[in-house]
Amino acid sequence: MSAFDGLAAIVTGGASGIGAAIAARLREDGARVAVFDLAEPSGHDQYRVDVGDDAAVRAAVAEVAERFGGIDVVVNNAGIGAQGSVEANSDEEWHRVFDINVLGAVRVSRAALPWLRGSAHAAIVNMCSIAAGAGLQQRALYGATKGAMASLTLQMAADHIREGIRVAGVSPGTAETPWVTRLLDSAPDPVAERAALEARQPHGRLVHADEIADAVAYLASPRAGSTTGTILEVDGGMAGLRLRPA
Known part of the structure; x- marks a missing residue:
């Protein structure tokens, strides 16, 4: 049997990029996966859901719990980017990005908890970021939301461990995603910008979405039954390695 046979999962932001890779990996491992995304549904198991709308989330x-007969796994991947120093964004933009990146995960997790409590293999995996623990230029707002997600992951893990619900996070480095691609395309010198981003990560390249999906699949799997309250770094060594110049 595959690791997720008989289990039901929700993946937010699952229509493209990292989320699509996660949804595909969980399905490959046997899970039934419902994708929440703002994009128009392209399949039977995709729902148009704004994680900023609590009523829509609930x-x-x-609906997913009724259709699948429960919920075992929640992957809080939905998020939006932001650029600039602390003075670059208005109050409204700070509220908007926090509302999606942090409160979006809160809304989905909160709504799913009644069914997760009834699962023998309940897990929540939150998408964090290297920006939570490293100071990156022009990422004040985005990094602040991901720092909140890292802390939230630990608080949730402590609150729900005795209910049999594991909570963990994945912290990617700069990944090959549609958002990063758009940033590169808008740079004055996209080739130089890509080279700079690749050089920032010790293994010398951008992180692949499939590598992040593999980490999520491990943390969500019943095989990781003793893994909770941890954040797994998938960043080419960026968080901990300090290499001398080549």
Whole structure:
């Protein structure tokens, strides 16, 4: 049997990029996967859900639970980017990005908890970022939301461990995603910008979405039954390695 046979999962932001890779990996491992995304549904198991809308989230989670006969895994991957120093974004933009990147995960997790409590293999995996623990230029707002997600992951793990719900996070380095591709395309010198981003990571390249999906699949799997309250770095060594110049 595959690791996720018989289990039901929700992946937010699952229509493209990292989320699509996660949804594909969980399905490959036997899970039934419902994708929440703002994109128009392209398949039977995709739902158009705005994680900023609590009523919509609750309704979609309840519909998935009824259809799948429960919920075992939640992957809080939905998020939006932001650029600039602390003075670059308005109050409204700070509220908007926090509302999606942090409160979006809160809404989905909160709505799913009644069904997770009934699962023998319940797990929540939150998408964090290298920006939570490293100071990156022009990422004040985005990094602040990911720092909040890292802390939230630990608080949730402590709150729900005795209910049999594991909570963990994945912290990617700069990854090959549609958002990063758009940033590169808008740079004055996209080739030089890509080279700079690749050089920032000790293994010398951008992280692949499939590598992040593999980490999520491990943390969400029943085989990781003793792994909770941890954040797994998938960043080419960026968080901990300090290499001398080649």
